[in-house]
Amino acid sequence: MEEELLWIQDVLSGNKHAYAHIINKYKNPLYATILRMTRNPQDAQDLVQEAFIKVYHQLGKFDGNGSFSSWIYRVAINHCMDEFRKKRYQMKQVEINEEKMVNSNHPEVIFLKKEKNRQLERLIATLPEDERMIILLRYANELSYNEISEIVELPLSDVRNKLHRAKKKMRDIVKREGGYFHEMSNGG
Template identity: 80%
Template sequence: MGQEVNMQEEIQWIREVLSGNKQAYTHIINKYKNQLYATILRMTKNPQDAQDLAQEAFIKVYHQLGKYDGKGLFSSWIYRVTINHCMDEFRKKRYKQVEMTEDLLENPNHPEVIFLKKEKNRQLERLIATLPEDERMIILLRYVNELTYEEISELVGAPVSTVRNKLHRAKKKMRNTVKREGGYFDEMSNCR
């Protein structure tokens, strides 16, 4: 009963926002800000980044509110939009963390080395972009954010076994793409 009342209340707020009452959006922010911030903080492990991403996510949710179809729980929808926004940001800003170490490169500032690193990042980005959304998210959470299987399981709301299977599937797809097309990322096969 309580959940049904909550949903009706949320749907009312959404209707008000969509009909031009921007103030009604503060109800949505107040209801979800702590949960979303806590989730993002666990992904970023940095309070300032988490705060920035939470603000950006609420702006994104506001602009996409019309896309919520009312079929599933609003809380699941807002959570999904937020996680997707964070994943997009991690993909844009933090690929350098995924880079494999280049022990043989003695001069990291040489223009050719810089070019190769950029090209490597572009290839990795294209490779990850070929994955389905759920597998892409798990790859990024595991290797960009360095979260444990248990943390990922909690964030995406799936059992640890499912997280492991999706990660394994995603890496296998990426390896097959590399074998087919060639490139820098044969070492993906060694990722744990």
């Protein structure tokens, strides 16, 4: 955090090159989150670039209360939500290359991992936008409840409730339709 504050001060003092440090630190996690929101790699890249431009212009508004990572996620996610509302964004199916995430090169392991990831992506896509966002922030980005609360600007109790409801909805679908996530349907 201290290093980030130095980068912010450098940028605000006119050293535009210091902003590259911020981009390098956050581009991959933001891209991963936005890709899961859009399910389209090109749209995700565009939205990440636009979000970084917005962050750059709003950098002076970061007051140091709370973590910088929560603040940058909030700016990026709010930008995406604004764009979704403006364009009435339609979710698109996309093949995410899961093979890069698989340690084993055995074809059966690769197939099973891909199928499990596809089913999980489909489950998450059934959720309302606000619950989907909280699930992604919690499990894809491994953020704490407090960080999520800051990002989505909701009380901690609302974050917990939305997360609980989202997991229940996903469990209900698994119970109804079956699939790889039987452990979820047993309260896991």
